Amino acid sequence: QYLDLSQCLNLTDTGLTHLKPLTALQHLDLSYCENLTDTGLTHLTL
Numbered sequence: 001q002y003l004d005l006s007q008c009l010n011l012t013d014t015g016l017t018h019l020k021p022l023t024a025l026q027h028l029d030l031s032y033c034e035n036l037t038d039t040g041l042t043h044l045t046l
Contacts, residue, residue: 001024001025001026001027002025002026002027002029003019003022003025003027003028003029004029005028005029005030005033006029006030006031006032006033007031007032007033008033009032009033009034009035010035011030011033011035011036012035012036012040013035013036013037013039013040013043014040016036016040016041016043016044017043019043019044020043020044028044
């Protein structure tokens, strides 16, 4: 239910699309993931 991806410098917006099936996820730490944009975060919303 907790996934810490902080400081994953190779994580991209495309990579976030693979997290959508994790429906039980309650906390996601994306701090210091410098290759992410607001557009990528929309992949995680309903």
